[in-house]
Amino acid sequence: MRILLIEDDRLIGDGIKAGLGKLGFSVDWIMDGEQGIAALKAATYDAVVLDLSLPQRDGMDILRSWRSHGEDIPVLILTARDAVAQRVEGLQQGADDYLCKPFALSEVAARLQALIRRRHGQLQPTLTHGALTLDPAARTVTLDNELIELKPRELALLELFMLNAGRVLTRAQLEEKLYSWDQDVSSNAVEVHIHHLRKKLGSAFIRTVHGVGYTLGATP
Known part of the structure; x- marks a missing residue:
């Protein structure tokens, strides 16, 4: 499955790209919001891993724009903003799931697999x-x-x-x-x-x- 990763932290981004790659995902990694928006228009992805604190354009603004224009791709928000109010806002703006840093790569993979299954109407894990x-x-x-x-x-x-x-x-x-x-x-x-x-x-x-x-x- 092909994943769009929008994350400006080099250490985290490199770890997610390499880790998900070993688990069979194909990952395109973008480091700022504007390029992330362009990438989603240029290729067909199965899900997006989206950081909120991004240069050029905030992740929440990107998510809001996607949903207002009818873009229904599954979005997993990955961020250091751990306040309950911010998590609720992300979900209300159209995020499909939410993980706070630090995180376990295995959980990122599992949540992505679940989002992709649901998008294809598959409720069973196998x-x-x-x-x-x-x-x-x-x-x-x-x-x-x-x-x-x-x-x-x-x-x-x-x-x-x-x-x-x-x-x-x-x-x-x-x-x-x-x-x-x-x-x-x-x-x-x-x-x-x-x-x-x-x-x-x-x-x-x-x-x-x-x-x-x-x-x-x-x-x-």
Whole structure:
């Protein structure tokens, strides 16, 4: 899943980007409010981690602007402002969740996963497709109750297909979700990952829609 991180503290921002990256997220990190607004217009994200105390434009003002213009992307506020009144204001202005610094990276990841699941109408913590089960938090996949070993990018691609069951995703959409803008992407990277998933889960698991893209296929 692709995350937009808007955080001006270099130590915190670097830690979140690196930590979430190891957990399978693709993270674009922006350090001021105006650039954050531009970034959300330039790419499709699954969620935003938004600091409130930002240069150029305050995080609360950014959130207020997004919601007033109908932007419904899930927003997790991450800030040092721990007063109850400020937390309440953030939620009233349209934040979906709130964490105060200091925080545990595992909790940031868990809250992001929950926000993304809810956005896709998934209430259960695990995703299922026939005999296949994906646990995003534990980063495990089982098929007929047997553990399937997937590489991080394969697991991220599988989660993307399972969250978008019934939809056809283009290669450009898949690349946009799997890679942040500072990562190099080979021309056939998506096809290689899909090939590996088919070998591990069955050739019919991901169906090619010729001239369009790919979609979740037959139940394994």
